[in-house]
Amino acid sequence: MGNYQILLLDADDTLLDFKRSEAAALSLTFEQMGWVLPEDGWTCFHQINDELWKAYEQHLIKKEALVISRFEKLMATYGFTGDAKIVNETYYQAMQQQGFLLNGALSFLNEVKQDFRLYCLSNGTPAVQYSKLEKAGIRNYFDGIFLSDEVGAPKPDSLFFERVFVQIPNFSKEKSLMIGDSLTSDIIGGIQAGIDTCWFNPQRLSLSEGLSPTYEVHGFKELLKVVRDSSNFMKNKVQ
Numbered sequence: 001m002g003n004y005q006i007l008l009l010d011a012d013d014t015l016l017d018f019k020r021s022e023a024a025a026l027s028l029t030f031e032q033m034g035w036v037l038p039e040d041g042w043t044c045f046h047q048i049n050d051e052l053w054k055a056y057e058q059h060l061i062k063k064e065a066l067v068i069s070r071f072e073k074l075m076a077t078y079g080f081t082g083d084a085k086i087v088n089e090t091y092y093q094a095m096q097q098q099g100f101l102l103n104g105a106l107s108f109l110n111e112v113k114q115d116f117r118l119y120c121l122s123n124g125t126p127a128v129q130y131s132k133l134e135k136a137g138i139r140n141y142f143d144g145i146f147l148s149d150e151v152g153a154p155k156p157d158s159l160f161f162e163r164v165f166v167q168i169p170n171f172s173k174e175k176s177l178m179i180g181d182s183l184t185s186d187i188i189g190g191i192q193a194g195i196d197t198c199w200f201n202p203q204r205l206s207l208s209e210g211l212s213p214t215y216e217v218h219g220f221k222e223l224l225k226v227v228r229d230s231s232n233f234m235k236n237k238v239q
Contacts, residue, residue: 003175004227006168007112008190010180011122014200015105016132021098022046028094033087035080048073053123057154057185063125095128099135104220109141111224121164121178123148123155123185144168156189165193177227187213198226
């Protein structure tokens with residue numbers, strides 16, 4: 001085992017295949033609403049949703065407004081009429097039926113479960129996240145699950161991390177690693193909280209200027225090397 005004892009893991013697009021879940025849930029939502037999903041409908045919704053979640057991370061919009069606004073914007077784009085609140089509730093119900101893991105995620109969790117304490121840190125909505133983790137078969141892998149709605153602040157807010165840290169028994173910043181795909185929530189949040197970070201970047205996106213995660217990995221095999229042999233893994237790999 002490497003230097004770490006506590007792994008703080010993001011959920012969506014780090015362990016869970018969020019894009020697959022999102023596409024499936026949106027398709028079910030349109031079906032329930034009696035609408036025809038346009039060819040570029042999922043891409044449009046994904047862009048709208050992603051932008052609003054980034055605004056949520058920056059405290060520019062509240063979660064309650066976010067989940068309604070995304071469907072108001074989508075409906076306005078394609079000329080659909082209806083109650084965006086009902087559409088969102090339908091979408092949430094559809095999302096709770098999803099539970100897709102990224103390829104390699106389960107093998108990774110099985111490899112690290114016995115040697116590390118695992119905690120899930122997510123900005124996702126509790127009912128949806130708990131259901132997705134359950135359906136994906138990994139909810140019980142975690143020693144604790146911390147969701148922004150329950151913590152009372154979103155990643156990357158320092159308050160989120162402070163409240164999480166005090167709830168983890170025998171917590172040590174030096175022995176902890178934040179792992180996630182989002183530079184704006186996982187990496188910035190971890191850096192500001194004073195812990196090592198690992199950017200999970202299978203799409204090989206470009207690093208934002210001025211950001212220096214402790215590690216960057218492109219898949220679960222490389223991630224396993226980081227957590228198991230961190231003392232020999234090249235720190236500050238990202239230039």
